[in-house]
Amino acid sequence: MNKVTSSVVGILCYLVGLGGLSAFMLFMGGWSFLPIHINSRPIADNTITAVTLNFVILMLFALHHSIAARSGFKDKLTEYISPALERSIYVLVSGLFMFAFCLLWQPLSGVVWSTHNEVATILLRALHVFGWLFLVAATFEIDHFHLMGLKQSISMNPNEGNQFKEVFLYKIVRHPIQTGILLGIWATPYMSLTQFMLSLGFTIYIFIGLYFEEKSLIQRFGDVYMDYKKRVPAVIPFLKIP
Numbered sequence: 001m002n003k004v005t006s007s008v009v010g011i012l013c014y015l016v017g018l019g020g021l022s023a024f025m026l027f028m029g030g031w032s033f034l035p036i037h038i039n040s041r042p043i044a045d046n047t048i049t050a051v052t053l054n055f056v057i058l059m060l061f062a063l064h065h066s067i068a069a070r071s072g073f074k075d076k077l078t079e080y081i082s083p084a085l086e087r088s089i090y091v092l093v094s095g096l097f098m099f100a101f102c103l104l105w106q107p108l109s110g111v112v113w114s115t116h117n118e119v120a121t122i123l124l125r126a127l128h129v130f131g132w133l134f135l136v137a138a139t140f141e142i143d144h145f146h147l148m149g150l151k152q153s154i155s156m157n158p159n160e161g162n163q164f165k166e167v168f169l170y171k172i173v174r175h176p177i178q179t180g181i182l183l184g185i186w187a188t189p190y191m192s193l194t195q196f197m198l199s200l201g202f203t204i205y206i207f208i209g210l211y212f213e214e215k216s217l218i219q220r221f222g223d224v225y226m227d228y229k230k231r232v233p234a235v236i237p238f239l240k241i242p
Contacts, residue, residue, distance in 0.1 A: 001082045003156055010153020013088035013095075019147055020095030025132045027102040028185055028195070036102065038195045043109045050106035051197070057104060058201040061097045065209065068093070069216075087149030101198065110193035121189040131183025137177035143169045155159040164221050166228060172237050174228065175213075178206050179203070179235045210234065 030037050044050035067073050068090050078086055115121060142165050145151040152158050169176040185199040214234075217225045233239050 001085075002155075004086055006082055006156055007154045009085055010088045010150050012150050013092040013153070014145075016151045017091035020098030023102050024098040024182060026219035028188075029128060030188060030190060030192075030195070038105070038198070039107070039190070039192050041107045044106045047108060050108055053104070053106050054108075054197055054201075056099060057097075058198075058205070061101075062205045062209075064093055064097065065205070066212070070211075072093070075131075078090035078158075082156070084152045084156045085149070086152075086158060087146075088153045089147045089149075092171070103205075105194070107199060108193040108197060112191040112196045113192060115189045124187050125187045127183055131180045131185075131187060133180075134183065135177050135180025138169045138180060139171050141176075164224060166232075171232060173235050174232050175210060175235050178210060179237075181206065182235065206235075 026034060027037055028037050034040070068077075074086055077089070081089065115124070139147050142149065173179050183204065185195075185202055188195065191199075214229070218229075220230075
């Protein structure tokens, strides 16, 4: 594959990945001015069918992110595609899953919590927006374009930008991207059962995924990461849980 083709594929994958993530952020906000959001659709007629479909989407998402992140899968995939596009393909599929959550997630009947207090609503909305901004800022601190596969596809170097970095947000928590996601999915003045199932599923996946990611990071960076792990909390500032 030549550099032009690799760059075009990488750009397209980046746009789908970025578009899917942006759509998911807006979807989870429950913003009433949007035509589609987490609470915009009529309640599903069959609760069992709705829960089953939602669970299947969550499991497929989790399986993709877990399997595709393993080195054995990457090695096998790069037998068929350029190693420089491995991350781009991962981002492409992730973006498609984000769109799938927005378009296929089934609404459920019930409310977990709701507040009509104006101050509380403003604070929760602000925390929600802050969480997504925190996530975006964290991606740029460790090289956004490498994380999204764009840099590798353009340079044709699969290891481009692949270094350990301890920068501002990563001195507060080891996984600020996941911190941002947790704030984005839980900080809401109106938590429907529809959103609760998705938020809970994401939270369980995040902490299971981080367990394996930490093992991978220790294997890759050794004592450097072990020292970092001792000094910096995982996802909640000032809470040093291993």
